Amino acid sequence: MSAGPPILGAERLTLGYGGAAVVHDVTFGVTEGGVGLIGESGSGKTTIARALLGLLTPLGGEVRYGGQNLKYADKRAFRRDVQPVFQAESLDPRMRVGRSIAEGLPRSERSRVPELMEQVGLDPSLARRRPHELSGGQRQRVVIARALAVRPRLLILDEPTSALDVTVQAKILDLLAGLATERLLISHNLAVVARLCRTSHVLFAGRVVESGPTRELLERPAHPYTRALRDAVPKIGGRPPVATGVEARPAETGCPYRLRCPLTVPECAERPPLRDLEGPGGRQVACHRAEDQLSL
Numbered sequence: 001m002s003a004g005p006p007i008l009g010a011e012r013l014t015l016g017y018g019g020a021a022v023v024h025d026v027t028f029g030v031t032e033g034g035v036g037l038i039g040e041s042g043s044g045k046t047t048i049a050r051a052l053l054g055l056l057t058p059l060g061g062e063v064r065y066g067g068q069n070l071k072y073a074d075k076r077a078f079r080r081d082v083q084p085v086f087q088a089e090s091l092d093p094r095m096r097v098g099r100s101i102a103e104g105l106p107r108s109e110r111s112r113v114p115e116l117m118e119q120v121g122l123d124p125s126l127a128r129r130r131p132h133e134l135s136g137g138q139r140q141r142v143v144i145a146r147a148l149a150v151r152p153r154l155l156i157l158d159e160p161t162s163a164l165d166v167t168v169q170a171k172i173l174d175l176l177a178g179l180a181t182e183r184l185l186i187s188h189n190l191a192v193v194a195r196l197c198r199t200s201h202v203l204f205a206g207r208v209v210e211s212g213p214t215r216e217l218l219e220r221p222a223h224p225y226t227r228a229l230r231d232a233v234p235k236i237g238g239r240p241p242v243a244t245g246v247e248a249r250p251a252e253t254g255c256p257y258r259l260r261c262p263l264t265v266p267e268c269a270e271r272p273p274l275r276d277l278e279g280p281g282g283r284q285v286a287c288h289r290a291e292d293q294l295s296l
Contacts (some may be wrong), residue, residue: 005067007182008052013208014060015047023047023206023242029044029064030154033198034183036214038190038229044206045186049158053084083152085160088139091131098127101145101162116145119212120175123147137168144175155179157196190233194218202226204257206252208274210281222277222290224261229292255288263289 006029011176015023018179023044028035038043050056052063052181054070063070065078076185091100101117102110114124120141131139140160157176161169176183185196193200194214202210202223211222221227267288277283277290287293 009064011064015051016059026208028201030184034196035201036193036197037186038200039203043203049186081153082152083147085147085155085157087163093131097129097142105149136164140172155181155183209286222285222293223281223287224263225257264294
């Protein structure tokens with residue numbers, strides 16, 4: 001994938017509902033090794049996913065598929081190449097597992113269902129069961145098998161393990177990490193993103209505030225919001241996260257994070273651009289005090 005344009009990406013993408021923008025000027029491509037979109041609830045991650053799947057018309061910018069505006073692309077090829085992986089609750093409770101997996105296959109290929117079930121670690125004998133007869137982890141594997149059925153080039157995963165317990169999460173992550181298919185992961189779980197994504201983009205209030213290699217973002221965050229997300233993860237033997245009590249809503253002008261930021265200065269009344277931090281092609285950050293953040 002690195003030899004040509006990304007399979008899928010956003011170019012100065014602005015999205016909203018009822019004409020009101022909730023995602024602003026977002027640009028990225030799904031590159032080799034997996035890409036993560038990180039942020040708290042309401043940051044715009046799922047809205048971006050809906051646009052990338054062609055379910056939401058942009059207010060500005062465009063979704064690009066294979067270097068072409070998705071609006072003019074071959075929709076049949078797009079639906080084959082790009083598949084969503086939803087949470088297990090998306091399965092039709094009335095439909096048997098085997099039929100659910102085979103739903104998107106032509107009749108001549110429905111014999112592949114046992115193979116697909118084995119690929120995701122399911123016993124093919126479960127094909128006659130309905131979703132309520134399976135565990136949460138088994139249902140999530142069915143969802144993944146459904147997506148893999150059409151041999152996609154890219155999976156879009158929106159919080160694929162959020163409803164699962166820790167041991168089942170680990171098994172699902174091992175499964176996803178072992179697939180040859182590329183992936184775009186939407187999550188607030190930093191550990192999951194670190195496991196599956198080589199690069200990541202951190203979103204706050206619908207704007208990318210930091211981008212770069214996932215490991216660098218988490219080990220040396222350059223934006224105070226990225227650091228806050230990382231520090232909010234409980235650690236065994238560590239102190240619990242401290243509630244700051246500061247204003248939680250985004251600022252309407254200037255830096256959107258400044259009402260919550262411990263490093264705010266008068267300059268933050270102007271919105272910082274997303275800029276190269278350590279040379280072109282590396283990390284990017286939208287913060288006036290990124291260099292001070294790195295020195296903490």
